[in-house]
Amino acid sequence: RKEVEQDPGPFNVPEGATVAFNCTYSNSASQSFFWYRQDCRKEPKLLMSVYSSGNEDGRFTAQLNRASQYISLLIRDSKLSDSATYLCVVRPGGNNRLAFGKGNQVVVIP
Amino acid sequence: DAGITQSPRHKVTETGTPVTLRCHQTENHRYMYWYRQDPGHGLRLIHYSYGVKDTDKGEVSDGYSVSRSKTEDFLLTLESATSSQTSVYFCAISLDTVPYEQYFGPGTRLTVT
Numbered sequence: 287r288k289e290v291e292q293d294p295g296p297f298n299v300p301e302g303a304t305v306a307f308n309c310t311y312s313n314s315a316s317q318s319f320f321w322y323r324q325d326c327r328k329e330p331k332l333l334m335s336v337y338s339s340g341n342e343d344g345r346f347t348a349q350l351n352r353a354s355q356y357i358s359l360l361i362r363d364s365k366l367s368d369s370a371t372y373l374c375v376v377r378p379g380g381n382n383r384l385a386f387g388k389g390n391q392v393v394v395i396p
Numbered sequence: 397d398a399g400i401t402q403s404p405r406h407k408v409t410e411t412g413t414p415v416t417l418r419c420h421q422t423e424n425h426r427y428m429y430w431y432r433q434d435p436g437h438g439l440r441l442i443h444y445s446y447g448v449k450d451t452d453k454g455e456v457s458d459g460y461s462v463s464r465s466k467t468e469d470f471l472l473t474l475e476s477a478t479s480s481q482t483s484v485y486f487c488a489i490s491l492d493t494v495p496y497e498q499y500f501g502p503g504t505r506l507t508v509t
Contacts, residue, residue: 318495329486329500330439373438382427382446382496383454388438 289385296391306360309374318377400501415474419487427490428470432483
């Protein structure tokens, strides 16, 4: 079983709409959780860390469900500039190694 | 900006030749990583370093070696490049405190012909 699984999409989203997607992780002992954003032919960039109580950064909301071992990301009022691939990332154990999902591709349509 | 640079940014090389990619950081982070990214596979860890001269293998280390003689530089060497090593290579650093998020360099696009 893969450490982190994501539905690659693409998720075609009308501008101004809300889009949400999840990823699941296999290691129940995972300790840190992140969403990264990756634009085409660019490096991944940290979008936000995900905390147990859930957290929000502007139009972006992240949730963690430890019982079901999934993480979610919701984007409200989608902008054209939100078009990117969103990587779900988990730190599975006690060291610094991260496990990456393959990403959710989001395409915001005018 | 985590002050990470990679060189070269693009390289085309022939099968069987040695190739060295360089990652340079300016902020004295202890942990450094090399990943490759291929369509359908996502980011996969090749090697990582937890200090000068301290390195360990990742999940796809065959055919690669690394060296770290200074805190700021982490080198990835393909001893004899193969076409299967055509990929985009990213270097990363991680912060030394929880949650240990990582920051990436701009990447090197390597083509082995």
